[in-house]
Amino acid sequence: MARRIPRVLSIAGSDPSGGAGIQADLKSIAAMGGYGMAAITALTAQNTRGVTGVHTPPPEFLTAQLDAVSSDIELDAVKIGMLSDAQVIGAVGEWLDRVRPGVVVLDPVMVATSGDRLLADDAAAALRGLLAKADLVTPNLPELGVLLDEPTAETWQDALAQGERLSELIGAVVLVKGGHLGGPECPDALVDASAPKGKRIVEVPGTRVDTRNSHGTGCSLSSALATMQARTGDWAASLRVVKEWLLGALAASDELEVGGGHGPVHHFHHAEETVPLAEGEFAARMWDATAKVRAEIDALPFVAQLDAGSLPEAQFAYYLAQDAQYLNGFSRALARASALAPTEEEQTFWANSAQVCLEVEAELHRSWLSRHPLPSGETSVKGPVTKAYLDHLIAASAVGSYAVLAAAVLPCYWIYAVVGEDLHRRHIQRAEAGTASIEHPYGAWIETYADEGFAEATRRAIGFADRAGRDASASERSAMMEAFRQSTVYERDFFDAPSKFA
Numbered sequence: 001m002a003r004r005i006p007r008v009l010s011i012a013g014s015d016p017s018g019g020a021g022i023q024a025d026l027k028s029i030a031a032m033g034g035y036g037m038a039a040i041t042a043l044t045a046q047n048t049r050g051v052t053g054v055h056t057p058p059p060e061f062l063t064a065q066l067d068a069v070s071s072d073i074e075l076d077a078v079k080i081g082m083l084s085d086a087q088v089i090g091a092v093g094e095w096l097d098r099v100r101p102g103v104v105v106l107d108p109v110m111v112a113t114s115g116d117r118l119l120a121d122d123a124a125a126a127l128r129g130l131l132a133k134a135d136l137v138t139p140n141l142p143e144l145g146v147l148l149d150e151p152t153a154e155t156w157q158d159a160l161a162q163g164e165r166l167s168e169l170i171g172a173v174v175l176v177k178g179g180h181l182g183g184p185e186c187p188d189a190l191v192d193a194s195a196p197k198g199k200r201i202v203e204v205p206g207t208r209v210d211t212r213n214s215h216g217t218g219c220s221l222s223s224a225l226a227t228m229q230a231r232t233g234d235w236a237a238s239l240r241v242v243k244e245w246l247l248g249a250l251a252a253s254d255e256l257e258v259g260g261g262h263g264p265v266h267h268f269h270h271a272e273e274t275v276p277l278a279e280g281e282f283a284a285r286m287w288d289a290t291a292k293v294r295a296e297i298d299a300l301p302f303v304a305q306l307d308a309g310s311l312p313e314a315q316f317a318y319y320l321a322q323d324a325q326y327l328n329g330f331s332r333a334l335a336r337a338s339a340l341a342p343t344e345e346e347q348t349f350w351a352n353s354a355q356v357c358l359e360v361e362a363e364l365h366r367s368w369l370s371r372h373p374l375p376s377g378e379t380s381v382k383g384p385v386t387k388a389y390l391d392h393l394i395a396a397s398a399v400g401s402y403a404v405l406a407a408a409v410l411p412c413y414w415i416y417a418v419v420g421e422d423l424h425r426r427h428i429q430r431a432e433a434g435t436a437s438i439e440h441p442y443g444a445w446i447e448t449y450a451d452e453g454f455a456e457a458t459r460r461a462i463g464f465a466d467r468a469g470r471d472a473s474a475s476e477r478s479a480m481m482e483a484f485r486q487s488t489v490y491e492r493d494f495f496d497a498p499s500k501f502a
């Protein structure tokens, strides 16, 4: 019977470097949504470069582990990996006969990727005897050859034919794996000799990932398959899911940077976006992801000229007029954030901020714009950047996600605060050094950047967006990242607009 969280036991060896054996199995089972357990057949001393030792505890102790688990816990699936020697194989076979778990996947491990032997020379015959007790057997191509007493297949067609012969011999489904063949493709196939002709082979294609981090792929594949089979009851459907996951795990393996040999695969590559985040971590991610755009803002002539006081008056007037236009639209986005807010604290914060925006807009018209009029006298036309920025905020408001809207409005606080703080600091330094011209034409404007009320509002806006991000689903988090990035781009374009359109 299919089970949502299957209880899966791995009977395998230990790899202390975490890439293969029970360590890989437990990660794979968890990655596929199962509850993982492990009975250890052997301890290896190994890393990504090779195996330096194997210690096989007495088989009676393996039986004790197996009995302890199966006498208490119902097992939905069992994966069998490294068995070390004929005595261990005997103990596992005897236990399987007594317990008869629902799903048994057997990976007939003989030799590690590094070339080291993981099964005693004289144990191949005993292993052959165990195969019939499995539902699915997953040999790699050299193992398939050894089990049939034939040379290793060198083509995919030969491999499939060998798979069919082994399936016939043992009365179980054989997974033929393409990992050991060259070329850009890396297919796998379920081969069931008992199925009607034409339905015996179910092939799942795959592309080959160009990486040397293949340590533990066979262990990971077999334990993930056991878990998925217990969830779905369908080998082909399970293989399709597992293969796509494994491909991602191979592709992301470089990120792990584990060891100098054949490194492990990244079992949890798909779950990265749902790992719990510490306070401030999501906001920091959004900030870090926009480092390049922010560097472009710092390098804009508008910022340098505002700082130096050399900004043409017409550009400053254009900037003020567009700021007033923007603040009016921004206030509406903040009012929408207030409407969507999950807590009263946030609802109040965004509502107050919306009101403050309108007050600042009024003040802009009353004092600044009257003192710095546009040559055209026109102050009520939205420039192209202002319009595009506000359209973006309207779209974010329309999504109906508080988290996405909080991310979209955040750069207006954060970028403005940081750029303003920089300008203000330099202004004060010049004043203290006596190098500031008393007649700095924008000195009074730069003074306004020092407002502690705005700095505090910025800190709170960051905190709220961060919390929304930490609580968000993976897809909502990526929508937030994109909304934040896009607003940051508009912040840059907004600072640059006067030089283009004034």
Ligand SMILES: Nc1ncnc2c1ncn2[C@@H]1O[C@H](COP(=O)(O)OP(=O)(O)O)[C@@H](O)[C@H]1O
Binding pocket: 139, 140, 141, 177, 178, 179, 180, 186, 187, 188, 206, 207, 208, 209, 210, 211, 214, 216, 217, 218, 219, 221, 243, 246, 247, 250
């Ligand atoms: N470079 C690769 N790119 C994509 N898939 C791979 C690669 N290497 C192995 N695989 C897949 O990993 C799984 C294990 O295959 P294989 O390497 O043949 O067995 P083993 O790890 O037991 O030696 C199979 O699903 C295979 O298709």
Ligand SMILES: Cc1ncc(COP(=O)(O)OP(=O)(O)O)c(N)n1
Binding pocket: 012, 013, 014, 015, 020, 021, 022, 044, 081, 082, 109, 111, 112, 113, 114, 118, 214, 215, 216, 217, 218, 219, 220
């Ligand atoms: C303890 C242990 N079990 C199995 C293996 C084999 O894994 P490896 O050959 O490295 O990779 P796959 O063949 O499983 O892909 C092992 N090394 N250690």
